[in-house]
Structure formats: structure tokens, C-alpha cells
Amino acid sequence: TNDDAAASKRHAVRLGYYEDPFITAVSRGGGGFAGGGDASKPPEISRGYWARVVNLGAGSDTTYMCLCTSWPQADWLPCKWVDADLQDNTSRKVLQVTSNRQLLEAIGGDEVDIVHNRHELHADPYHIVPADLRDPAAVVSTLRSSCGLDADLPTIFLAECVLVYLPVESSEKLLAQLANQFTKSALLHYEQVNLSDRFGEVMLSNFRSRGCDLAGSAACASEDAQRQRLLRAGWPAAAVWTMRRVYAALPQPATARVERIEMLDEREGFDQLLEHYCIAYAASSPFPSEPDLANRLASVR
Numbered sequence: 001t002n003d004d005a006a007a008s009k010r011h012a013v014r015l016g017y018y019e020d021p022f023i024t025a026v027s028r029g030g031g032g033f034a035g036g037g038d039a040s041k042p043p044e045i046s047r048g049y050w051a052r053v054v055n056l057g058a059g060s061d062t063t064y065m066c067l068c069t070s071w072p073q074a075d076w077l078p079c080k081w082v083d084a085d086l087q088d089n090t091s092r093k094v095l096q097v098t099s100n101r102q103l104l105e106a107i108g109g110d111e112v113d114i115v116h117n118r119h120e121l122h123a124d125p126y127h128i129v130p131a132d133l134r135d136p137a138a139v140v141s142t143l144r145s146s147c148g149l150d151a152d153l154p155t156i157f158l159a160e161c162v163l164v165y166l167p168v169e170s171s172e173k174l175l176a177q178l179a180n181q182f183t184k185s186a187l188l189h190y191e192q193v194n195l196s197d198r199f200g201e202v203m204l205s206n207f208r209s210r211g212c213d214l215a216g217s218a219a220c221a222s223e224d225a226q227r228q229r230l231l232r233a234g235w236p237a238a239a240v241w242t243m244r245r246v247y248a249a250l251p252q253p254a255t256a257r258v259e260r261i262e263m264l265d266e267r268e269g270f271d272q273l274l275e276h277y278c279i280a281y282a283a284s285s286p287f288p289s290e291p292d293l294a295n296r297l298a299s300v301r
């Protein structure tokens with residue numbers, strides 16, 4: 001599934017949907033390692049990738065490298081960044097990063113000490129570590145002991161198309177462990193939603209026919225199911241938006257540019273697809289009221 005995600009991203013970048021100078025280094029077809037073939041993807045898929053607010057830190061994702069090169073001096077860059085995935089994927093990513101000059105330079109080049117073995121890499125502030133998300137206690141222990149993460153510091157967790165592959169009991173345990181251990185944290189999570197309607201059932205059977213059983217699909221039945229899972233896991237605040245709502249809220253010049261890259265046969269199919277993916281946000285403290293938020297923003301400015 002990671003190879004397919006990487007190939008879809010490479011295709012979207014090649015057509016100009018968004019920029020990611022590192023995607024060819026991590027995805028086969030451009031000298032990279034991840035498979036996924038070079039098949040072109042329908043424009044609905046590319047628009048979906050472009051509209052994602054967050055590219056999550058797993059698989060062949062290159063968000064850290066993109067952030068570092070786009071804003072090399074920014075003081076808001078995180079003081080630690082961890083890409084965690086199953087060992088097969090981290091081994092591949094370690095090989096990609098250590099054997100590619102462009103990726104090495106993006107993570108600090110000669111300026112940082114890079115310690116790595118086949119499965120993990122530590123180039124503080126950047127880390128790649130193997131972690132099975134079905135074992136949350138081990139995940140937290142790895143973050144603390146191998147990456148030096150301080151659970152008392154503000155932390156953002158990103159999960160892009162990942163939780164849906166875990167049984168719901170496992171994703172709930174993981175979410176509970178993160179909410180419980182990281183008391184100043186937020187979670188941004190992107191995956192399928194509304195899978196209980198007819199379109200959702202067809203999506204599920206398409207995944208199944210590609211040999212991909214979505215073990216966590218029950219948590220994706222509706223927006224409420226997604227939200228309730230976060231609340232049940234102990235996150236005090238949680239909100240869910242379908243990608244249709246997110247897309248409609250994006251700046252019009254930006255959507256207009258992307259919609260000129262490739263025409264859609266029909267808009268309805270794209271809207272349906274957007275209706276079946278969501279962004280969920282959870283926070284370890286209740287959301288501020290709108291006036292409170294405005295006051296806080298004013299004091300920062």
C-alpha cells in the first residue's frame with residue numbers, strides 16, 4: 001500500500017499538482033526503491049493528494065525533507081521528527097536516505113551526525129524507527145528511548161492512511177496510549193470515512209479485490225464513528241471534516257490552478273470520493289472558543 005501511495009504522489013508531483021523534489025528518490029520510476037509501478041493515476045486521485053493538508057510521516061513520505069528545504073531557517077520547525085513504520089518499510093527508507101545525496105543533504109548533510117543500522121536511523125532532529133502500531137507500549141518506549149522524545153513537550157502525531165489497516169481495538173489502544181502519555185499533544189489523521197453507504201461498500205470491495213483488507217474499516221463507517229473513536233480513546237476534543245468540506249474551503253485560485261491540470265470526466269465522482277475521505281483532528285485539551293482563539297492569535301501577532 002505504501003508503494004501505491006508513493007507512486008500516486010510521484011504522478012501528482014510530475015504533473016505539477018504540488019512540489020516534492022524528493023518523491024522520485026523514494027519511489028521506483030525515478031531511481032528510487034519503492035515499487036508501485038509507473039502507471040498513470042486518474043485526476044481524481046491526484047487532486048485528492050494535492051488537497052491533503054498534511055503528508056504523514058510513514059512509509060516513503062518525504063514531508064520532513066520538504067519542510068527543511070522549503071524553510072531551512074524557520075524557528076517553528078519541530079525539534080524532533082520521527083518517521084515510524086513497520087520494519088520492512090523503515091529498512092527501505094534507511095537505505096534510500098543513506099544512499100541518496102539529495103535526501104542526505106535535506107536532513108542536514110555533513111552538519112549532523114548520522115547513526116544508523118539496517119532498520120533505523122538517527123540524525124537528530126530526524127529519526128526513522130521501526131514500530132508496530134499494534135503494540136502501543138512498545139511504540140511509546142521506542143519514541144522515548146531511541147529518539148529521545150519528551151512526552152511532556154508539545155507533540156503532533158500524523159497518521160495518513162494508516163489506522164485503517166489496524167484492527168479497531170488496536171487503533172483505539174494506540175490512540176488511548178498517545179492521549180494518555182503525551183499530555184500536550186494533537187493528532188492529525190487522514191483516512192476513509194462514510195464506508196457504510198453504497199459508494200463506501202464499493203470502495204471496500206475494490207480494496208479487497210486488490211488483496212487489501214481494511215481491518216479497521218468499522219471505525220470509518222461515518223464522521224461520527226471516526227470522532228467517537230477519538231473521544232473513547234480519551235482525547236478531550238475531536239473534530240472530523242470530510243475532504244469535500246476541506247476542498248470547498250481551500251482558496252479558490254489554488255483549486256482553479258489544480259483543476260486546469262487535468263479535466264475530470266464528471267465532477268460528481270470526484271465529490272463522492274472526497275465525501276469518503278476525512279481529516280480528523282484531536283487535541284489533549286478542549287478546543288478554545290472562537291473569541292478565545294481570536295484573542296490568543298491577536299496576542300501572538
Ligand SMILES: C[S@@+](CC[C@H](N)C(=O)[O-])C[C@H]1O[C@@H](n2cnc3c(N)ncnc32)[C@H](O)[C@@H]1O
Nearest residue numbers: 001002005058059085086132133160161162165
Ligand atoms: C497506504 S500506506 C501510507 C503511507 C504514507 N502514510 C502515505 O500516505 O504516503 C500505509 C502505511 O501504513 C503502514 N502500516 C500498516 N500497518 C502498520 C502497523 N501495524 N504498524 C506500523 N505501520 C503500519 C504500512 O507499512 C504503510 O507504510
